[in-house]
Amino acid sequence: MFKVLEKDLLAENIYKMVVEAPLVAAKAKAGNFVIVRVSEVGERIPLTIAGNDPEKGTLTLIIQAVGKSTRDLASIPVGGMVKDVLGPLGSATEIGDAKRIIAVMGGIGVAPTLPLLRAYRKKGAEIVSIYGARNKDLYILQDEVAALSDELILVTDDGSSGLKGLVTDPLRERLASGEHFDLAIAIGPARMMQAASNVTKEFNLPTVVSLNSIMIDGTGMCGGCRVSINGETKFACVDGPDFDGHAVNFDELIIRQGYYRDEEEHSHACQSLGGEQA
Ligand SMILES: Cc1cc2nc3c(=O)[nH]c(=O)nc-3n(C[C@H](O)[C@H](O)[C@H](O)COP(=O)(O)OP(=O)(O)OC[C@H]3O[C@@H](n4cnc5c(N)ncnc54)[C@H](O)[C@@H]3O)c2cc1C
Ligand code: FES
Numbered sequence: 548m549f550k551v552l553e554k555d556l557l558a559e560n561i562y563k564m565v566v567e568a569p570l571v572a573a574k575a576k577a578g579n580f581v582i583v584r585v586s587e588v589g590e591r592i593p594l595t596i597a598g599n600d601p602e603k604g605t606l607t608l609i610i611q612a613v614g615k616s617t618r619d620l621a622s623i624p625v626g627g628m629v630k631d632v633l634g635p636l637g638s639a640t641e642i643g644d645a646k647r648i649i650a651v652m653g654g655i656g657v658a659p660t661l662p663l664l665r666a667y668r669k670k671g672a673e674i675v676s677i678y679g680a681r682n683k684d685l686y687i688l689q690d691e692v693a694a695l696s697d698e699l700i701l702v703t704d705d706g707s708s709g710l711k712g713l714v715t716d717p718l719r720e721r722l723a724s725g726e727h728f729d730l731a732i733a734i735g736p737a738r739m740m741q742a743a744s745n746v747t748k749e750f751n752l753p754t755v756v757s758l759n760s761i762m763i764d765g766t767g768m769c770g771g772c773r774v775s776i777n778g779e780t781k782f783a784c785v786d787g788p789d790f791d792g793h794a795v796n797f798d799e800l801i802i803r804q805g806y807y808r809d810e811e812e813h814s815h816a817c818q819s820l821g822g823e824q825a
Contacts, residue, residue, distance in 0.1 A: 548628040552605060554621075557687040560612045561655070562621045563597075568632045569604030571596070577662035578640030578757070578789050581606065582765045583620060584631040590616040593762045593784075596635060597658040606632070609658035609687070636765045640755065640789045642666045645729035646673065649721065649752075650696070651714050651743045653679040653735030657688050659757040659788070660734045664695040673697050675728075677717050679735070683708035715742045722750040730755065733792055737801050744792030754792035758783045760800060775799050 553565035571581060575596045583592045598607035612621040623629060640663055648667055652660045657678070664674055676696040680686050681704045693699045700717050701709025710717060714735075722728070731754040733743035740756040747754040760783045763771040767785035774783050775796035781787065 548630060549632045551623050551625055551627050551629065554623075554625050557609070558685050560621075561685075561687050562610045562612065563688075564608045564610055564621075564623075566606050566608060566629060566632060567604055568606050568634075571632060571634045572599040572604050572606050573601045575599040575606065575635040576639035577642065577666040578637060578659075579635035580637050580659075580765075580788065581608070581632050581634030582636060582762070583608070583629055583633075585616065585619045585623070586630050589619065589630065591763060591765070592616045592620060593636075593759075593765060595659040595662075595757075597661055609655060611655045633765065637784060637788050638786060640666070642670065643730070644670070646671075647728045647730075648672050648674045649718065649728045649731050650674055650676045651679075651718055651731065651733040651735070651739075652676065652692070653714055653739045654685070655687075656735030656739070656757070657692060660732060661688065661691060661695070663732055663755070664692070668695050675721065676700065677702060677714045679703070679714035679739070680708075681705065713742070714739065715746050718743060719746050722746065722752065728752055731792075732756075737797055737804065740792060740795075741797035744795070744797075748793045755789050756792040756795060757788045758790060758795065758800060759788065760803060773803075 550567040552567055555563045557563050580593050580595045594608045596606055597609045610617055610621050612618040674696045675698045676692055677700045679702040702714050731747045731752050733740050733754055734757045744754050758774055760772040760774055762784050763769045765784045767782045772783040773780050776790055777794040
């Protein structure tokens with residue numbers, strides 16, 4: 548059992564949770580994730596390790612409560628217990644020698660991006676961040692992103708904060724101006740990663756993405772998380788979740804992400820019904 552030490556609501560349905568998990572915290576590296584179970588019969592929830600403190604023995608998780616399992620997890624109070632926290636899983640990201648980085652993030656993609664920014668920052672890289680949200684109320688951890696960035700460009704769909712438009716607008720503008728970057732990091736919804744990777748490909752800029760394919764065991768055994776990278780089958784849970792954005796078959800990823808939609812909707816409907824009866 549793993550104790551919840553802190554819980555904060557960051558935006559509607561998005562929580563930051565600090566959990567006591569000393570063994571995982573001691574080994575976690577940027578790019579790793581955990582699989583969490585709320586109870587003995589609970590579903591397995593893959594979550595990025597957004598932060599770890601080896602001395603305190605804690606992990607920071609960012610949870611977007613989108614369905615039954617994430618809502619159950621988010622409902623655990625401070626002092627309550629999580630049944631399982633399995634990890635660190637996945638291949639840690641190789642932190643190279645890139646000196647200038649352009650990081651593009653959207654939605655919950657901030658959680659996997661932050662550890663990469665911290666690691667590159669530690670190596671002295673200069674970072675320009677482009678952070679997109681549908682509207683200003685959906686920004687999370689904006690101060691942390693700003694603290695790790697030399698420049699932060701905010702973009703909202705409705706123009707309620709920063710530029711109005713999509714993250715790919717300032718990305719294209721900066722690259723088209725001839726500004727030099729060694730690496731792009733693009734993490735967020737699959738369509739956003741696909742669009743950002745298409746832009747960076749035009750400018751021949753190496754791009755790292757983090758794939759949130761459906762995961763079950765998280766150990767390379769079930770095949771649930773398989774993705775096509777340059778036409779080759781890879782397992783996001785062990786070969787990733789970070790991959791070369793120019794090599795990912797995003798259309799296939801998006802189709803596979805929807806495989807269990809009927810079951811998820813059923814589970815959501817049952818939970819809503821249970822909630823109404825309670
Ligand atoms: C490597 C990785 C890291 C992730 N990191 C985070 C994170 O830091 N914060 C966060 O909020 N979410 C993260 N996710 C997504 C998170 O795991 C899902 O939102 C969660 O499992 C949804 O479960 P649910 O029962 O609440 O929702 P459901 O109603 O079951 O599903 C809602 C949506 O979540 C996705 N999903 C459902 N089950 C899984 C599964 N087993 N594996 C992956 N995706 C699933 C599907 O796209 C689905 O449409 C990550 C996923 C992966 C693969
Ligand atoms: S989650 Fe089963 S192989 Fe990756």
